[in-house]
Amino acid sequence: MFENIIKNVSRFINISTGEEKFFTDLLTCQTVPKKTVLLREGEICQFEGYIQKGCLRMYCLDDKGVEVTILFAIEDWWISDIASFQDQVPSKLYIETLEDSEIYILTPATKEKLLQEIPKFERVFRMLVQRNLSTLQNRLVSTIARTASDRYLEFIRVYPTIPQRVAQYYIASYLGVSKEFVSTIRKRLASKGK
Amino acid sequence: MFENIIKNVSRFINISTGEEKFFTDLLTCQTVPKKTVLLREGEICQFEGYIQKGCLRMYCLDDKGVEVTILFAIEDWWISDIASFQDQVPSKLYIETLEDSEIYILTPATKEKLLQEIPKFERVFRMLVQRNLSTLQNRLVSTIARTASDRYLEFIRVYPTIPQRVAQYYIASYLGVSKEFVSTIRKRLASKGK
DNA sequence: CGCGGGTTTGATGATGCTCAAGCCCGGTGG
DNA sequence: CCACCGGGCTTGAGCATCATCAAACCCGCG
Numbered sequence A, B: 001m002f003e004n005i006i007k008n009v010s011r012f013i014n015i016s017t018g019e020e021k022f023f024t025d026l027l028t029c030q031t032v033p034k035k036t037v038l039l040r041e042g043e044i045c046q047f048e049g050y051i052q053k054g055c056l057r058m059y060c061l062d063d064k065g066v067e068v069t070i071l072f073a074i075e076d077w078w079i080s081d082i083a084s085f086q087d088q089v090p091s092k093l094y095i096e097t098l099e100d101s102e103i104y105i106l107t108p109a110t111k112e113k114l115l116q117e118i119p120k121f122e123r124v125f126r127m128l129v130q131r132n133l134s135t136l137q138n139r140l141v142s143t144i145a146r147t148a149s150d151r152y153l154e155f156i157r158v159y160p161t162i163p164q165r166v167a168q169y170y171i172a173s174y175l176g177v178s179k180e181f182v183s184t185i186r187k188r189l190a191s192k193g194k
Numbered sequence C: 001c002g003c004g005g006g007t008t009t010g011a012t013g014a015t016g017c018t019c020a021a022g023c024c025c026g027g028t029g030g
Numbered sequence D: 001c002c003a004c005c006g007g008g009c010t011t012g013a014g015c016a017t018c019a020t021c022a023a024a025c026c027c028g029c030g
Helices: A003-010 A017-026 A082-087 A108-117 A121-145 A148-158 A168-175 A179-191 B003-010 B017-026 B082-087 B108-117 B121-145 B148-158 B168-175 B179-191
Strands: A028-032 A037-039 A048-053 A055-061 A067-074 A094-097 A101-106 B028-032 B037-039 B048-053 B055-061 B067-074 B094-097 B101-106
Touching: A003 A017, A003 A048, A017 A108, A067 A168, A067 B121, A082 B121, A101 A108, A108 A121, A121 A148, A121 B067, A121 B082, A121 B121, A148 A168, A148 A179, A168 A179, B003 B017, B003 B048, B017 B108, B067 B168, B101 B108, B108 B121, B121 B148, B148 B168, B148 B179, B168 B179
Parallel strands: none
Antiparallel strands: A028 A101, A037 A094, A048 A101, A055 A067, A055 A094, B028 B101, B037 B094, B048 B101, B055 B067, B055 B094
């Protein structure tokens, strides 16, 4: 049941069998149907979730109310609005499932307990945030410096399974282009040899 | 001498006078002239620095070798390539001074000592990374969803002192537009009232 | 006085948006 | 079994934004 998440945190720290149990006992498993909104703007994020199964996305609304997708998250990823979760302040983000999903949840209380009991988990969460930061830095540079077409190719290269799982207009809102333009990009790529 | 940095970390944790001393004893002060490169691509980042005085920027090169500014950092900011610093892997980034600067430096060794001796500093660094992450998220959304003109206005609103301190083409490379276009943006804003 | 880094200006063209229409396809009800 | 419906994808015309290139300009400084 918990092999995946154990393997996930074991990339950063070594944990004993006893610690494993303490950790997994703190988790609550949540089964969430497709198209469920887990967090919306103005709410305070009460979870930090590990995705055992499924697909979610995090997004926000721009000035004109248009959705901008911050990230897609699939199996073996963590998802949360960490700023809202940490400081218990209202979020500016939305998190929703795109498929039926199973998520292991830490709440502020259980995360606190975990860090009290096994302080080396600090390292896990710091690494997760840092990894996030690096990814986001790369994406910013990509967004600034490359054409939409290049970003599309990069996306399907780095996340080859996601285009098969989510609607194309979500990818558009991730790449920062209109859904129509993703369509023309695909057409051009298809004609130009593949 | 160390009032500023003490005040900075005190936003996140309370520290005793003894802890203050332990902390500041670990810092080495570095005086760096303008236009000095502190980190370049391929090197391993050996510092996490608090800026006591001066102005720096972090940037990387895109596919075509064009500079993309990731951030400007002035008094009371921290700067490092945290991914390279943490994992001791080669950096993809550059960090350079734009003015004569004074920086308080933690090395991997002294940071390690600090966290061993006063574990609550874990919190400080986690908060710094998280704050970075939120800022970067906002900027990504801005870059995707707003026009260059809006981003320029946002920039001078959020960082009013920076345009006075750095050349305009650095700001262009931060906003993700050509230096010429920043010029036309300014002209338009100047004519349209304001 | 001339030099050099930084900024401005203008012409031309690519990139990507908006709007409007049509298409494809799976699901649902008659 | 078929007709219809609706969500998602495609297509195309016209337009805004922004890049590129080349030239001129500004100003502090040796």
